[in-house]
Amino acid sequence: MANPPPLEQARRWWKERTDAERYVVSPAEAPSLAVARVLRQDGLVLDVASKRAWILTPGKVADGRAVFLANYWAVVALVLKRYAPAAVAGVAAIRLHLEDFSPPEELPVYQGANQSEYALTLYPGFRLRLRPRPLAAENVVTVTAPGNALIPVQTPMDILTTLDETEVVSGIEPVSAWLRHLILRTPELEAAVEKNPRPVILKRLSALAAELGNEPLARQLEHLVRRISHRETSPSRTGVGTRIAVPQVLRAASRGSGSPWLDEQAMRLERQESEVSRVVGRELAALPKFKWQSIRADAQQNKAYDAYHSTTMEGYRISREVSDGIVRGEPLPDGPQDQKTLEAAMAVQGYTVAYSEVLERARKQGPINTDLILDLYEALFRPAVDARITDPAALRGWRVSTVGLRGWRYVPPNPKKIPDLIRGLERFAARENLDPITRALLVHLEFVTIHPFMDGNGRLGRLLMNYALLVAGLPWVTIRSDERIPFFRAIERAQVDGDAKPFIQFVWHLIRQAVQELKAAQRRRS
Structure with missing residues (x-):
């Protein structure tokens, strides 16, 4: 009986391995050179390790680096x-x-x-x-x-x-x-x-x-x-x-008094605090402290702009016009809405709710702690729960499973470490001798490094940063979605390579810019 053609053999071979969840294999496993050639031509494998390993893929991939990073340790093994x-x-x-x-x-x-x-x-x-x-x-x-x-x-x-x-x-x-x-x-x-x-x-x-x-x-x-x-x-x-x-x-x-991961966190925050001091230097003393009415009015005016950018930065697809309408409380445009559109709309609505919660809590000058984090997280996803897009059970406490960040090198900590790390972050944020810029920058960076939830960590990290800025009498800072790649790369550099300087410089520039813009607005009104 004649062998099946190479294409049929290739697809059968590929299916057997993916069904068994074997996504990294040796090219030597291919039944023949002809089958190997078909697998490569059809994009069913990605050559890595100088052709010593294959990563099985569903077709030609646009982002080979993301596929490689997701399978890095299997390739090494x-x-x-x-x-x-x-x-x-x-x-x-x-x-x-x-x-x-x-x-x-x-x-x-x-x-x-x-x-x-x-x-x-x-x-x-x-x-x-x-x-x-x-x-x-x-x-x-x-x-x-x-x-x-x-x-x-x-x-x-x-x-x-x-x-x-x-x-x-x-x-x-x-x-x-x-x-x-x-x-x-x-x-x-x-x-x-x-x-x-x-x-x-x-x-x-x-x-x-x-x-x-x-x-x-x-x-x-x-x-x-x-x-x-x-x-x-x-x-x-x-x-x-x-x-x-x-x-x-x-x-x-x-x-x-601790554990290896708490010791690592303490050393990391100590080093990053020194890096903030080196970058910000004497400019810190020259920062003004605005009145609450002024920064609140500025933040309210900024709400729609920030909601659009902070949401689309995380991959949600929605137009600026529709996003602004949601922030104003308007319904979605008439006509059928697909699942992705509804998810994006609920994400904007949830961010708007959490944004308002930040303003209310900042007025009361409360600490950055677990209660604040969990309350903002619940607010962020409340509309999605009400719309039955998100399971409310998923919002109960910290994540309980491991998570990967597609396309990025950083791997967040094992969930068993999260409660300790959050307590460590609370202690750091509560320090009386901590200047407001260091608190805002490093609360953000450390929160996304802990990555305590399955979703929403980036948005929540930016909300916590702005909460710290508002409490210190400083204006809200927006990171635009078109700055996503350099911003995320700066975070990854801090998380993986131990160099927080790019992140600090990036956000410190935006803080100074926001301060100057608010000063200018006050001069125009006076």
């Missing part, structure tokens, strides 16, 4: 099987142990398959850095990444005995959060150190652990250093306290 034994190494391994799954542009990997270092491009802008090193099975564990991808990673013991000073300095925040809570069994640690005795870096890590409050680990490492070294090393000789500096915020907190 498949490629690393080819180089086994292999394991994600160093600070990248620490990030995975801390459940930080945002795809890095370069992922360092130890591999024992060959003796040469090799850079493998996974997709333009993303690569694996494969470095030769013998890897024993006991030095590798598996971490489950998004998409249930099983990623081989160095064990904590192996990381500790192979880290170098450059890695520690450049990755001080994840290293500190990890070391501060690390617990290791002494016999296993002794065995690992005997195989790879490195007294200088171990001494530095011991001093770092002590400064972080992890005295048990510090004593373990100090004891091992004395065993493997014939000389005493001191912090001054090794650079601890000079080159490897513990973030100040962790020095003031007891080790048992």
Whole structure:
């Protein structure tokens, strides 16, 4: 019996794998070169990892980067099987142990398959850095990444005995959060150190652990250093306290008071606060504080403009004319309305309700806390619930499942961390010594970083930022939908690369602009 034509084979092969939810496969699985050619020609596969992996797609894709990012860890898992034994190494391994799954542009990997270092491009802008090193099975564990991808990673013991000073300095925040809570069994640690005795870096890590409050680990490492070294090393000789500096915020907190993710949040906010200070500088003191009647009138006048831009920024399709009418309380135009149109209309209406709630709450000068966040979230989706577009059960509390952001590198935290992180944000926002610009900018940035809901986080983050500005006597700021890409890229840069400066500069420019416009309006009226 003759084989089916290649097109029929290709479609059958593709369907079998997608039905089994296997979206990343090896090209070697194709039954023939002819079938592989058809799969590529029809856009049913996306070549990645220098043609070492395929991502199955329903047809030719317009945004290959978004498809790649959604399947990043599955691609890594498949490629690393080819180089086994292999394991994600160093600070990248620490990030995975801390459940930080945002795809890095370069992922360092130890591999024992060959003796040469090799850079493998996974997709333009993303690569694996494969470095030769013998890897024993006991030095590798598996971490489950998004998409249930099983990623081989160095064990904590192996990381500790192979880290170098450059890695520690450049990755001080994840290293500190990890070391501060690390617990290791002494016999296993002794065995690992005997195989790879490195007294200088171990001494530095011991001093770092002590400064972080992890005295048990510090004593373990100090004891091992004395065993493997014939000389005493001191912090001054090794650079601890000079080159490897513990973030100040962790020095003031007891080790048992938090978790790795709270420590990461505290360090992140401390660093970003310093970045705001560097960008804003002395201009902060020159900011005026407007009377409530003035900023309220300005915000009311701005409502329709802001509702249109903040809603369409999130992908809703609606005309400015229709959006403005909804804000004024007018019904939708006559005629049949499809689901997308209704969703967009309810989004604008919900944003209008939440906008009014922000004005009312800001007048009372209340704190930024869980009650405010949940009340604004409910207001944002109230019209969609009333229209039976949104299930009210979905609005009860924080999200309970993982979420991905299509087309972006950042992966929000596991839902189990959200209550702690929101409390951390509350504590930060409540600080009396926090200036109003830092509070507004970082409440926004940290809220969208926590990403506590399945939907509405961007709109709610901007509402919280403006709430903080109004309470401080500053005008409402609108981020236009045509600025969406640079604005979101600035947020991603802060979330993934640890550089909040572009975000701070972006929003600070808009704040100054809003202040100048309100001043000019007041002069015209006087």
